[in-house]
Amino acid sequence: MATFTCRSVFISDVHLGTPDCKAGYLLDFLRQLRCEKLYLVGDIIDLEALAKRHWWHADHSAVLAEVMDMARRGVEVTYIPGNHDAPLRGLVGQSFGGVRVALDAVHEGADGRRYRVSHGDEFDPEQIGRSWMLQLGDAMHRLICWSNRRLHGMRRRLELPYVPLSIIIKSHIGKAMAYIRAYEERVAADARERGFDGHICGHIHYGQVRDMDGVLYLNDGDWVEHCTALVEDHAGAMELLHWSEQPAALGRASREQVLPSPAASLALAPLARRGRPSRKLRSAA
Numbered sequence: 053m054a055t056f057t058c059r060s061v062f063i064s065d066v067h068l069g070t071p072d073c074k075a076g077y078l079l080d081f082l083r084q085l086r087c088e089k090l091y092l093v094g095d096i097i098d099l100e101a102l103a104k105r106h107w108w109h110a111d112h113s114a115v116l117a118e119v120m121d122m123a124r125r126g127v128e129v130t131y132i133p134g135n136h137d138a139p140l141r142g143l144v145g146q147s148f149g150g151v152r153v154a155l156d157a158v159h160e161g162a163d164g165r166r167y168r169v170s171h172g173d174e175f176d177p178e179q180i181g182r183s184w185m186l187q188l189g190d191a192m193h194r195l196i197c198w199s200n201r202r203l204h205g206m207r208r209r210l211e212l213p214y215v216p217l218s219i220i221i222k223s224h225i226g227k228a229m230a231y232i233r234a235y236e237e238r239v240a241a242d243a244r245e246r247g248f249d250g251h252i253c254g255h256i257h258y259g260q261v262r263d264m265d266g267v268l269y270l271n272d273g274d275w276v277e278h279c280t281a282l283v284e285d286h287a288g289a290m291e292l293l294h295w296s297e298q299p300a301a302l303g304r305a306s307r308e309q310v311l312p313s314p315a316a317s318l319a320l321a322p323l324a325r326r327g328r329p330s331r332k333l334r335s336a337a
């Protein structure tokens with residue numbers, strides 16, 4: 053099997069325990085991965101969804117088994133709970149099979165840059181309380197996920213690569229983009245205030261590599277719609293990677309140069325080299 057080698061990997065918003073999780077792609081990624089550090093940046097197991105409705109798939113167990121196996125092989129695994137797996141915050145400071153649970157972390161890059169790592173819900177004021185806006189947002193998100201599943205199934209039958217639908221919708225909704233931009237500003241301002249070179253988070257399901265006035269905003273995206281991971285090479289360069297039939301780089305930040313990931317590239321990159329998938333992948337959806 054081919055291997056993908058790097059120094060560190062950051063993934064979040066996997067939402068295991070929901071039918072929208074693209075566990076098949078994630079499993080494929082993890083099985084090829086050879087890294088030294090793995091950060092699970094929150095919302096890995098959707099305990100909130102599981103509490104409402106029990107749903108599970110064998111692939112979801114396989115993802116957890118793969119992570120545990122990586123820890124056994126000596127990979128330094130850190131689990132930072134998010135808002136959908138918040139009960140695990142009660143286990144902060146403990147270790148399970150070599151997986152360390154922490155509220156947040158400081159990652160020192162191979163090039164000496166220092167990043168704070170957290171899920172990122174603390175920068176999302178709309179999470180406070182269950183307002184009707186949030187309920188509406190939830191219903192909208194479910195509708196988008198449902199449409200995305202339908203579209204994905206259709207495209208798979210036609211043997212076209214996976215395309216995230218919501219990113220296309222989101223990119224066209226000015227209000228959503230303004231919200232994302234304001235969120236990024238809050239995260240970057242906090243990193244600047246704390247004296248870090250950047251902040252690595254997830255939460256908003258919108259992967260991004262961006263320089264914000266000298267501070268790096270790095271969002272590792274999600275495995276519900278976009279199947280993205282943030283990876284660090286052995287020189288310290290950070291890259292946002294989309295992983296499906298045709299992996300694509302969606303932004304890169306080395307010490308010398310930052311190539312940001314514009315919304316258009318995020319939406320279209322998986323389409324750029326459209327063709328028949330080189331290998332069959334299973335999907336959990």
Ligand SMILES: [Mn+2]
Nearest residue numbers: 095134135255
């Ligand atoms: Mn979250």
